[in-house]
Amino acid sequence: MALSKNEIKFVQSLRLKKFRQKYDNFTAEGEKIAEEVLRQHRFQVERVYAVSEWLEKAALLTDRSDPSPALHEVSEAELGKISSLSTPNRVLLVLRSPQPAPVHALEPDEPALYLDDLQDPGNLGAVLRIADWFGIPTVFCSPDSVDVFNPKVVQASMGAFLRVQSAEIALEELIAVNPGTPVIGAVLDGENVFETVLPQNGIMIIGNESKGISAAARQQLTHRIAIPRHEDGGAESLNAAVATGILAAWWRRGG
Amino acid sequence: MALSKNEIKFVQSLRLKKFRQKYDNFTAEGEKIAEEVLRQHRFQVERVYAVSEWLEKAALLTDRSDPSPALHEVSEAELGKISSLSTPNRVLLVLRSPQPAPVHALEPDEPALYLDDLQDPGNLGAVLRIADWFGIPTVFCSPDSVDVFNPKVVQASMGAFLRVQSAEIALEELIAVNPGTPVIGAVLDGENVFETVLPQNGIMIIGNESKGISAAARQQLTHRIAIPRHEDGGAESLNAAVATGILAAWWRRGG
Incomplete structure (x- = not known):
């Protein structure tokens, strides 16, 4: 399924801090980083844009996530439209921004x-x-x-x-x-x-x-x-x- | 005087190693670096592309150079066409590549x-x-x-x-x-x-x-x-x- 204009615009907008703050989202790309994000479950993954074989992997890794991410199969060419990388890419994740670390007193040895x-x-x-x-x-x-x-x-x-x-x-x-x-x-x-x-x-x-x-x-x-x-x-x-x-x-x- | 298509193409080609080697030229940009290059006289400056006030400065600094560089007055917009920088720029130099350092034995304490x-x-x-x-x-x-x-x-x-x-x-x-x-x-x-x-x-x-x-x-x-x-x-x-x-x-x- 092709990416809609609105989706392209949304993901591209996350290159700017203003929109990352507005939507509370950011992106992570590339196979190595994506795999680590998906395995680690520290950040909530909201959307996965990936070529088909990567999408299967993402589906397996997020299968118990709640809520589970929206999975979008795209071609490498389509991914190029939303990617910030200068090299070809196979997977892009839209993540929920974490709550900022609260202002805190450092530990005595921190x-x-x-x-x-x-x-x-x-x-x-x-x-x-x-x-x-x-x-x-x-x-x-x-x-x-x-x-x-x-x-x-x-x-x-x-x-x-x-x-x-x-x-x-x-x-x-x-x-x-x-x-x-x-x-x-x-x-x-x-x-x-x-x-x-x-x-x-x-x-x-x-x-x-x-x-x-x-x-x-x-x-x-x-x-x-x-x-x-x-x-x-x-x-x-x-x-x-x-x-x-x-x-x-x-x-x-x-x- | 506007930049000719051939000049634009030549300077842009120097982004690639193949053409830097073919022509024995490379570029240096930005006011701070350009000033240092022009004052230092280590590299032969072949061409200067700059906005008018910078061109005057370059003319003064290369006044006794032999051969003296070709000076080209350009607008910031024209410079944008040949610049590799992502920020606005006022001066671009085309330099002669130095002879590579000969294969040499290091000094005893080098x-x-x-x-x-x-x-x-x-x-x-x-x-x-x-x-x-x-x-x-x-x-x-x-x-x-x-x-x-x-x-x-x-x-x-x-x-x-x-x-x-x-x-x-x-x-x-x-x-x-x-x-x-x-x-x-x-x-x-x-x-x-x-x-x-x-x-x-x-x-x-x-x-x-x-x-x-x-x-x-x-x-x-x-x-x-x-x-x-x-x-x-x-x-x-x-x-x-x-x-x-x-x-x-x-x-x-x-x-």
């Missing part, structure tokens, strides 16, 4: 990341993988950051969005419910991270790709660190996700 | 990166920034890797392509001219990198995004390392550029 206006979806996807790899349960986002359910973020996260929680919150609010928690961030004149003793808990701030950590957030830092540039080095900066990986790897190396 | 079939242009751009930040002069690429002068790589490298040398070469050949040099790479059962003493020289191998380091390259490793996953972590892997950053930061932290 680490968290806070994105201070991160903009690039590929970077956020890579940051979710970092959080997932280094056992950081929650990634908080400033209201102006790219959001976690952007289809490019979902894709770049390689399934990490299924395990890492996220919530949009202003930094002052997060700190207000976590008084006295360490706030760690990289600044130009910070201390060499490899020579710094960091607390195992606290909030690590990730700055914007071109501006770094905002002036307001810098004032909140209790631990000002830096990734030392080699004396032969020329670059002005590192990619934001790369810098996050270096800091998180050192912070969480003991666990 | 570090290098080797890309074993890296595919994503954004990752290679981030890897060039890592090399530039940590003072690694050369990034060697396997023949199947994405190439350094892909416009998306140039863009993501944020100017690092101006400082880091690159050359395409098979790994066996690189090792043949560097007998006995350490060959370092991350593998699943490698030793915790933070507990490993690494030599300051040698070749660090970066694997493919989904397959990691190839079986052939794994056999060449003299130092098998790993980035430890936290005991609470769930991810299967890290992004390739993020992993490279973590390993390079630890390798080159002393300089």
Whole structure:
């Protein structure tokens, strides 16, 4: 059965945050991610658009789901119309957005990341993988950051969005419910991270790709660190996700 | 003066490796990168496509270049037709490709990166920034890797392509001219990198995004390392550029 114009329009609309919020839906694509979503049952699957053999698999995997998803058999060509991927695809899921993680006090030994206006979806996807790899349960986002359910973020996260929680919150609010928690961030004149003793808990701030950590957030830092540039080095900066990986790897190396 | 169809077709063709090799040209875009290219004089600028005020700047900066570039005044709309950027742009340069770095024996204390079939242009751009930040002069690429002068790589490298040398070469050949040099790479059962003493020289191998380091390259490793996953972590892997950053930061932290 061919896709109706309205269906195409609806799924395409979910590329924009505005419509993801309006409908409380987002998409996940690709065979590997789709299989993980369907097996894991963490997110409610509302619709499955897939080629026939994938549809059978989805039917088996969601057979006890309540409510069960609407299954739509489509050709690869039709899927191309609703897909955000640049490569051919065989399955696209429309999922119900989870309730945001409530504003909560961190556990005494809990680490968290806070994105201070991160903009690039590929970077956020890579940051979710970092959080997932280094056992950081929650990634908080400033209201102006790219959001976690952007289809490019979902894709770049390689399934990490299924395990890492996220919530949009202003930094002052997060700190207000976590008084006295360490706030760690990289600044130009910070201390060499490899020579710094960091607390195992606290909030690590990730700055914007071109501006770094905002002036307001810098004032909140209790631990000002830096990734030392080699004396032969020329670059002005590192990619934001790369810098996050270096800091998180050192912070969480003991666990 | 409007762009001719042939000019549009020529510049667009440089998005493909085949035509970059055929014409020995590549493009660099955006005001920040263009300014750095023009001031630095490392690459020969053959053509400048820019809005009028930018053209004046380019004329000043290339005033003593020999041969001087052809200057083309275009509107932002026309530039949009030849640009690879997704955002509005004011200047695009057509550069002469540099001669590849000759196959050379590394200096006794020289570090290098080797890309074993890296595919994503954004990752290679981030890897060039890592090399530039940590003072690694050369990034060697396997023949199947994405190439350094892909416009998306140039863009993501944020100017690092101006400082880091690159050359395409098979790994066996690189090792043949560097007998006995350490060959370092991350593998699943490698030793915790933070507990490993690494030599300051040698070749660090970066694997493919989904397959990691190839079986052939794994056999060449003299130092098998790993980035430890936290005991609470769930991810299967890290992004390739993020992993490279973590390993390079630890390798080159002393300089």
